[in-house]
Amino acid sequence: MTESLWIALGSSFWLGVLTSISPCPMATNIAAVTYIGKRVTRPSLVLTSGLVYTLGRMISYVVLAVVIVSSILAIPEVALFLQKYMNRILGPILILAGLFLLGVIRFKMPGFGVSDGLQKKVEKSGFLGAGLLGLIFALSFCPISAALYFGSLIPLAIDHQSAVLMPGVYGVGTALPAVVFSILIAFGARFVGAAFNCLRQFEFWARRVTGVIFLLVGVYYILIYIFGLKLL
Secondary structure, eight states, X not given: OOHHHHHHHHHHHHHHHHHHTSHHHHHHHHHHHHHHHHTOOSHHHHHHHHHHHHHXXXXXXXXXXXXXXXXXXXXXXXXXXXXXXXXHXXXXXXXXXXXXXXXXXXXXXXXXXXXXXXXXXXXXXXXXHHHXXXXXXXXXXXXXXXXXXXXXXXXXXXXXXXXXXXXXHHHHHHHHHHHHHHHHHHHOTHHHHHHHHHHHHHHHHHHHHHHHHHHHHHHHHIIIIISOOOOO
């Protein structure tokens, strides 16, 4: 694989990790795994339920990306347009995504909750219910996770014409923090609070560093591909 593809895959993985530790997804991950853990007595089963829940989230992220990217690339006119102008479009998109991550631009998205009826179904369904909960929660995008997913991953996957590989790597990235919390809850709930605080502080700085990088790369793309400047 080329160096640019490796960089794109690494970026996809990092976007997945950053999405998973963003405040809203991280809170739903902890709440869901904790809820599942309360219904199971053995730590191994708690861990398995958490893994199934994580798999459900991964499937939603990957399938949605595959549908969007494949649909766009399947239209010849759109594919040719993007092939010609994608680098020019990426600059402004990255700048907007960076501004969202830095909190300069804000927007509200509809909230999402789990009804008592759904909770009872999850409780009765065991592992299958945990996976269903993951599928549903993954689609409840918050502003930051939406900016990362739709504003960063999807354009990156389109630019490299990768309908499966990059979304798949992104899905793996979203799984890691949820798996960690599943392990913590399975073997000692007292560790969850400390881990949550550490991740929250890490996310605070990681999001801002990523936002600055997006801004710099976006400006670079605009100067190179729109204004035709040669910086290197």
